[in-house]
Amino acid sequence: MNSSIVSSLEKSLSVLKLKISTEEVASYMIETDFSDKQMQAVSDVFAEFARRKEEASVNFLLKCSRLAMKNPKTFENFDFSELSGKGVEKLRSITTLAPIYAHRNLAFIGPAGTGKTHLAMAFGYECCRKMMKTYFVKMTELNDMFTEARKYSRENRVISSLVKPSCLIIDEVGYCNFDTENTRLFFDMIDRRYNKEGSYNIIFTSNKQPKYWKQCFAEEETLKCAMDRIFDDVMIFNFSGSSHRGQNREAFNLTTRKVKTVSDSLQEIE
Numbered sequence: 001m002n003s004s005i006v007s008s009l010e011k012s013l014s015v016l017k018l019k020i021s022t023e024e025v026a027s028y029m030i031e032t033d034f035s036d037k038q039m040q041a042v043s044d045v046f047a048e049f050a051r052r053k054e055e056a057s058v059n060f061l062l063k064c065s066r067l068a069m070k071n072p073k074t075f076e077n078f079d080f081s082e083l084s085g086k087g088v089e090k091l092r093s094i095t096t097l098a099p100i101y102a103h104r105n106l107a108f109i110g111p112a113g114t115g116k117t118h119l120a121m122a123f124g125y126e127c128c129r130k131m132m133k134t135y136f137v138k139m140t141e142l143n144d145m146f147t148e149a150r151k152y153s154r155e156n157r158v159i160s161s162l163v164k165p166s167c168l169i170i171d172e173v174g175y176c177n178f179d180t181e182n183t184r185l186f187f188d189m190i191d192r193r194y195n196k197e198g199s200y201n202i203i204f205t206s207n208k209q210p211k212y213w214k215q216c217f218a219e220e221e222t223l224k225c226a227m228d229r230i231f232d233d234v235m236i237f238n239f240s241g242s243s244h245r246g247q248n249r250e251a252f253n254l255t256t257r258k259v260k261t262v263s264d265s266l267q268e269i270e
Contacts, residue, residue: 002036002039002040005039005040005043006022006026008043008046008047009022009025009026009042009043009046010022011047011050012043012046012047012049012050013025013046015050015053015054016046016049016050016053025042029042054131057131058128058129058131061128061131061132061133061134062125062128064133064135065124065125065128065133065134065135065136066135066136066137067121067124067125067128067134067136068121072121072125073117073118073119073121073122073125074122074125074126075095075122075123075125075126078115078118078119078122080092082115083115087237090235090237091119091237094106094119094123094235095122095126097123097126097127097130099123099201099235100123100127100132100166100167100199100200100201101199102233103199103200103201103233104201104233104234104235105201105202105203105204105230105231105233105234105235106120106123106201106202106203106204106234106235106236106237107203107204107205107206107210107231107234107235107236107237108120108203108204108205108206108237108239109205109206109207109208109209109210109236109237109238109239110207110238110239110240110241111207111239111240111241112207114239114240114241115239116205116206116239117171117172117205119237120136120169120171120203120205121136121169123167123169123203124136124167124169124203127166127167132166132167132199133164133165133166133167134165134166134167134168134169135162135165135167135168135169136169136171137162137168137169137170137171138170138171138172138175139170139171139172139173139174139175139176139216140172140175140176142162142170142186143176143177143178143182145158146158146178146181146182146185146186147182149185150181150182150185155185158185159185159188159189159192162189162193163189163192163193163196165200166198166199166200166201167200167201167202167203168193168200168201168202168203169202169203169205170202170203170204170205171205172205172206172207173204173205173206173208173213173216174206174207174208174212174213174215174216175216176216177216177217177218178216178217178218179218180218180219182218183217183218183219183222183223184219184222186217186222186223186226187222187223187225187226190202190226190229190230191225191226191229194229194232202230204230210227210231210236213227214227
């Protein structure tokens with residue numbers, strides 16, 4: 001049997017998770033005297049079913065990720081040519097998803113409109129394409145999740161849900177204040193992800209440098225422990241420059257035609 005057909009079958013059967021081995025399929029086709037054309041047809045059928053399953057899985061992961069779906073932020077529609085500096089090539093390298101395989105966190109720091117959230121979402125989008133679970137949450141939402149969890153004694157359930165994703169994206173760090181209990185829950189989440197096995201990382205975006213993050217948390221010692229784990233192995237990208245937003249903005253000056261008022265009409269009569 002053609003080696004390319006065997007390779008294709010192995011991949012398809014793996015994706016479909018069928019309780020049948022490549023050897024069994026190959027043996028059956030040989031025993032029943034399948035022609036090369038028939039073998040290729042069988043391989044193509046399995047490949048199509050595998051493609052459909054992968055597509056459905058990716059769509060499900062994207063739906064659960066809370067990433068923008070209507071106009072998705074991807075590496076393909078991010079304009080790297082707008083950036084300059086020594087770190088541009090290093091930034092381009094994250095498109096391979098090397099940081100998540102190497103268990104390295106990412107931090108995008110800089111003013112609004114410089115592409116931080118776009119890059120974070122693009123990384124998460126690519127993770128979903130590679131069948132890795134991703135979850136996007138704004139820092140204000142995370143704070144609300146912790147507060148709500150405490151109200152109903154669901155802290156462990158919420159923390160576990162935040163530990164599970166391979167890629168966790170926390171957007172806009174520094175836009176809200178965590179009280180003491182929520183700071184401790186934040187540390188618990190960071191600590192459990194720090195000890196997590198497999199391919200994983202956390203992505204942070206903020207317009208504040210990390211040294212100022214402590215202003216948003218109530219318990220400095222607990223935050224310090226969390227920060228030690230966050231920045232133990234991290235790639236930090238500092239952005240500067242003007243906002244990219246509004247570049248397609250158009251402004252028009254309009255004048256309305258003067259309409260005769262009641263007073264104008266009375267003056268004409270007089």
